[in-house]
Amino acid sequence: EIRAVESVLRSRWLTMGERIQEFERAFADFTGCRHAFAVSNCTAALHLANMALGIGPGDEVIVPSLTFVATANAIRYVGAKPVFAEVISETDWTISPVDIERKITPRTRAISVVHYAGFPCDMEAIRAIADKHGLAVIEDCAHSPGATLANRALGTLGDVGCFSFFSNKNMTTGEGGMIVTDRDDLAAAFRGLRSHGMTTMTLDRHKGHAFTYDVTALGYNYRMTEMHAALGIEQLKRLPGWNAQRSECVAWYRAVLGVLPGIIVPFIEHRGTSAYHIMPVLLPLGADRPTVMEALRARGIQTSIHYRPIHTFSAFANEPAPGMDLTETIGARALTLPLFPAMTRAQVETVAAGLRAAL
Ligand SMILES: *Cc1c(COP(=O)(O)O)cnc(C)c1O
Numbered sequence: 576e577i578r579a580v581e582s583v584l585r586s587r588w589l590t591m592g593e594r595i596q597e598f599e600r601a602f603a604d605f606t607g608c609r610h611a612f613a614v615s616n617c618t619a620a621l622h623l624a625n626m627a628l629g630i631g632p633g634d635e636v637i638v639p640s641l642t643f644v645a646t647a648n649a650i651r652y653v654g655a656k657p658v659f660a661e662v663i664s665e666t667d668w669t670i671s672p673v674d675i676e677r678k679i680t681p682r683t684r685a686i687s688v689v690h691y692a693g694f695p696c697d698m699e700a701i702r703a704i705a706d707k708h709g710l711a712v713i714e715d716c717a718h719s720p721g722a723t724l725a726n727r728a729l730g731t732l733g734d735v736g737c738f739s740f741f742s743n744k745n746m747t748t749g750e751g752g753m754i755v756t757d758r759d760d761l762a763a764a765f766r767g768l769r770s771h772g773m774t775t776m777t778l779d780r781h782k783g784h785a786f787t788y789d790v791t792a793l794g795y796n797y798r799m800t801e802m803h804a805a806l807g808i809e810q811l812k813r814l815p816g817w818n819a820q821r822s823e824c825v826a827w828y829r830a831v832l833g834v835l836p837g838i839i840v841p842f843i844e845h846r847g848t849s850a851y852h853i854m855p856v857l858l859p860l861g862a863d864r865p866t867v868m869e870a871l872r873a874r875g876i877q878t879s880i881h882y883r884p885i886h887t888f889s890a891f892a893n894e895p896a897p898g899m900d901l902t903e904t905i906g907a908r909a910l911t912l913p914l915f916p917a918m919t920r921a922q923v924e925t926v927a928a929g930l931r932a933a934l
Contacts, residue, residue, distance in 0.1 A: 579805040586801075591776055594804035599753075601811055605721075606728035606736070608755045610762035613804055614769050617717045617739030617752040619797035621649030624735045624754065625685070627764035628711045630655045634684040636713075639670040640884040641902045642689040646715045647885045647894075650687065658683070659886050659896035665857060666841045668692070668905060672700035679704075685711040690719035690729050692881075693745070693850030694842045698724055698732040705733075713737065720745050721818045724847035730755045740803075745818060745850050746810040748803040769797040820916035821851035827920050828854055828912065831927040835934070837862070854914040855881055857905065862934055864910060870933035876926055879911045 583594060595613050603611040614620050630636060632654035638647050640659040647657040661674040668691045675686055686705055688696045696714075705712045712733030716722075719729045720738055730736020735758070740751035754765050770776060772794030775785040799807075832840050837859025842849070858864055868878050884906040886896035912926050 576806050576809045579809050580802050583801045583805045588801060590800045591770070591798055592778055592801050594801040594808065595799060598799075598804040598807045598811070601808055602738075602753050603755065605811060606730050606755050608728070608731045608736075609757045609759070610755065610765070612754045612762070612765045612769060613799040613807070614752045614754060614797045615799055616741065616750050616797075617715070617737050618645040618649060619769070619795070620737035620739075620752040620754045621645060621687075621713070621715060622652045622795075623765055623768050623797065624713045624737055625649050625653045625655065625687075626768060627761045628685055628713070628734065630684050630711075633682060635680060635682045636685045636687050637670075637675050637678050637683060638687040639689050639691075639902070640886045640896055640899055641668055641691065641882055641905060642715065642885065643717065643882060644885050644888065644890075645717075646687055646689055647891070655684070656682075657687075657885075657891075657894055659884075659894070659899060659902075661899055661901050662691075662905065663697070665839055665901070665905065666843065667694075667845070668841055668855070669694060669696040670701070672697050672704055675701065676704050679708055679710075683708065683710060685713055686733075687713040687715060688733070689715040689717075690722060690850075692842065692855060693719045693722050693852040694845045695719070695722060695724040695729055695847040695849070697846065702732065711735075717741075717744060718852035719850045721814050722848055722850040729847075729850075731757065734758060735761055740807060740810070745821070745852055746807070746814045748799070748806045748810065751799055751803045751807060764792075767792055768794045770794060771796060817916040818850050820918075821914060822849070824914055824916075824918045824923055825849075825851050825854060827923040828914075828927070831924055832856060832930075835927070835931055837934075838930075851914065853881055854912045855909050856912060857908045858910050859934065860908070862908070864908070867910065867930070867933045871926075871929050874925075874929045874932075876929050877913060880909060881911045882906065882909075
């Protein structure tokens with residue numbers, strides 16, 4: 576990674592150049608889709624996905640509440656309303672197709688799904704509902720680079736897939752994101768929208784392909800730099816190996832956590848293959864989560880929470896979500912344990928022992 580970034584600096588071409596093209600080609604090949612666009616982060620990708628699909632004021636997009644706030648914010652950026660749907664169960668924290676269908680109104684335009692912790696949503700059911708009602712499907716793949724369903728990469732099962740390369744994701748460029756799609760109409764929109772709605776790029780003009788440009792839409796500057804792309808190219812090569820290591824750690828966790836009374840480990844059964852982004856558990860009923868987290872912290876074990884449901888944030892007070900009992904229960908009892916590719920079996924056992932003592 577260091578050599579790759581250094582060579583960009585020595586080349587003196589710092590943005591939207593040949594590394595970006597190489598990274599996009601590599602990511603398109605990796606996911607098996609026709610088009611990939613590198614962008615500044617996954618939130619930008621989600622914004623452009625909603626925008627390119629023509630979603631706007633008066634429209635509704637169905638989305639899980641048990642996700643990072645960016646999934647819902649991107650819907651609000653285009654003036655549309657996020658309509659929150661329940662998860663499937665205490666052991667499958669992906670969006671419920673049954674609840675999606677219940678939440679459809681004449682204003683619904685799209686379904687925005689999240690492959691929570693890297694585990695595939697029930698895309699077959701979601702695609703069928705979308706087709707029946709003429710809705711688009713956006714996949715938030717921030718947790719799931721490298722995961723598959725029916726031998727197809729997540730991100731290619733809906734109309735558009737959005738990936739994150741933030742520092743804590745399975746592969747990283749520090750900040751960064753990628754949009755993938757098989758739809759040529761959306762690809763044309765993404766190409767312009769990420770760069771001010773301009774019809775030609777600096778590299779085209781440098782190569783003498785164009786002297787000028789038109790601006791054909793209200794676009795943004797959501798571009799990625801060559802340094803980020805160089806980092807991404809190297810990280811992508813290592814992603815499959817890292818995901819395999821994560822998978823092994825999760826198997827160790829399942830073995831040692833299975834014997835802790837009252838703990839629920841979600842996704843032991845799941846569809847397709849996972850990217851194993853995080854290791855969430857449900858604490859036993861009645862366990863005091865802050866106390867457990869503090870006790871683990873005292874042993875040098877960092878934990879976190881994925882997620883406080885979005886509809887409970889003050890910025891979403893105008894988007895009430897009745898009947899979200901399961902999401903709220905999980906939001907109140909979920910605890911995310913450490914998980915990273917280099918984690919050893921001994922470290923997994925230390926975490927499990929710490930959790931047992933804390934409980
Ligand atoms: C991290 C994350 C995002 C946002 O990604 P950025 O690249 O930081 O913008 C969106 N959705 C989910 C589910 C995430 O985990």
